[in-house]
Amino acid sequence: MGALHSGHLALIGEALQVCDLAVVSIFVNPTQFNNFSDLEKYPRHLEHDVLKIQAAYPDTLVFAPDVNDIYGAHVEAENFDFGSITKFMEGEFRTGHFNGVGTIVKRLFNIVKPDYAFFGEKDFQQLRVIQKLVEITQQPVQIVGCKTQREASGLAKSSRNERLSATQKEEAKIIYEALQMVSTNFKKNSIADLKKQVELLFKAQPNFELEYFEIADVKDLVPCISKKPNTKYRAFIAAFVNQVRLIDNLALNY
Numbered sequence: 001m002g003a004l005h006s007g008h009l010a011l012i013g014e015a016l017q018v019c020d021l022a023v024v025s026i027f028v029n030p031t032q033f034n035n036f037s038d039l040e041k042y043p044r045h046l047e048h049d050v051l052k053i054q055a056a057y058p059d060t061l062v063f064a065p066d067v068n069d070i071y072g073a074h075v076e077a078e079n080f081d082f083g084s085i086t087k088f089m090e091g092e093f094r095t096g097h098f099n100g101v102g103t104i105v106k107r108l109f110n111i112v113k114p115d116y117a118f119f120g121e122k123d124f125q126q127l128r129v130i131q132k133l134v135e136i137t138q139q140p141v142q143i144v145g146c147k148t149q150r151e152a153s154g155l156a157k158s159s160r161n162e163r164l165s166a167t168q169k170e171e172a173k174i175i176y177e178a179l180q181m182v183s184t185n186f187k188k189n190s191i192a193d194l195k196k197q198v199e200l201l202f203k204a205q206p207n208f209e210l211e212y213f214e215i216a217d218v219k220d221l222v223p224c225i226s227k228k229p230n231t232k233y234r235a236f237i238a239a240f241v242n243q244v245r246l247i248d249n250l251a252l253n254y
Contacts, residue, residue: 002026003043003159007149009056011118014146016057018116024053025108026064031077032100043162063112070107077103080136085128085221089214089236101126102133109139117141122148122156124234124249125221156248163244171207172241179250182235186252191215191224202239211238
């Protein structure tokens with residue numbers, strides 16, 4: 001959606017390892033915001049973004065439509081049945097968000113007609129939604145998930161980080177530290193105990209509000225209360241740092 005950082009550039013690099021040509025879409029999609037204030041505050045630096053892309057990957061194409069190009073006179077999201085993967089976490093706290101994501105991605109795929117599409121694991125639930133979208137709509141595109149890019153502190157790179165002060169960025173590293181703590185203790189501690197530890201960790205931080213912390217099966221993204229063998233899990237977190245909402249997740253070994 002713009003406000004490009006090195007994580008986005010890494011996606012282009014991944015694409016060019018596989019493809020002859022990369023197309024980068026830059027579009028702040030109104031239908032995936034359930035909060036108008038959040039939409040208004042979302043950083044927009046199109047010219048700067050294009051210069052970044054040209055400097056790193058000069059042969060890359062940039063597709064930057066306006067709202068009318070995508071939606072015409074009716075700025076509305078389509079309704080999709082993504083099943084359980086949109087019922088919890090972001091789906092629970094951002095009503096209609098994933099219908100907006102599905103709508104814009106479907107339309108971009110129809111316009112660009114890519115063979116591959118690359119999405120960061122930082123938005124893992126979104127990645128699963130897009131995989132489901134391709135299955136539902138039978139789009140002839142292969143979805144590739146790419147590792148989360150992080151600051152030296154561990155903070156996941158995000159366009160929203162622009163709204164944080166240097167002090168807040170330093171404080172926000174607790175999000176990744178919490179995920180690492182869960183990863184380290186996942187085999188020996190129960191899910192209930194891990195959730196309690198994360199909640200206590202955030203209660204001790206005066207500038208943070210924990211919105212949710214969940215451990216979910218990566219297939220259906222249903223939050224779990226106990227662990228099962230031969231199942232892949234991931235920890236998901238959303239927190240506010242002085243009204244800036246940040247999300248992150250991490251794979252867990254079991």
